[in-house]
Amino acid sequence: MNAPSSTYGLSREARNLHWLLANLVEEVPGVRSVVVVSTDGLMLLSSDTRHHAAAADPSAQDGPKGSSADLATIVSGLGSLTLGAARLMDAGGVKQTMVAMDEGSLFVMSISDGSLLGVHATPDCDMTVVAYHMALFVGRAGHVLTPELRNELRRSLEHAQ
DSSP states (O other): OOOOGGGTTSOHHHHHHHHHHHHHHHHSTTEEEEEEEOTTSOEEEESOTTGGGTTTOGGGOSSGGGOHHHHHHHHHHHHHHHHHHHHHTTOOOOOEEEEEETTEEEEEEEOTTSOEEEEEEOTTSOHHHHHHHHHHHHHHHTTTOOHHHHHHHHHHHHHHO
C-alpha cells in the first residue's frame, strides 16, 4: 500500500501509524472509519484522508455525520464517560467500550499512553474480528506514541486543513 500524500514529510513512526490506520479500514470487513484521539480530546490520526473536506461535503464520507472530527469528539466523550464510571465503581482502567446501534457499531479501546482508538463499523461487522485488529493496532502504536510523535501528528492535521 502506498502512503497517502498527506504523510510525506512525516517521520517514519508517523507514516507507519497512518499506514496501520488505513490498513485497519481496508482489511477489516465492516470498518467504516477510525480515529486516534489524544488524552486531551484532540484528534491525532484519522483513517479518512479527506477529514478536512468533510465540512464542505459531509456526504463524501462514511463516518458519523460525515466527519472524522465528529467521530473523534464522540470517542473522546465516550472514553471520558467510561473512565469516570470505572473510577466510581473502583474498577480500574477501561480497556474497551463497545456500543451496538441499529445502524452501526462503535468501539473505543485505550492505548497505553492514555490516547484512544475509535472505530465506527457497520452493525453486521464481526465484533471479535474488529476487536482483535484494534488490539493489534494498540499493541503496535502504544509504545511509539511519544509526546514528540503526538505533537508531530497534531501539527500535520493542522497543516492539512
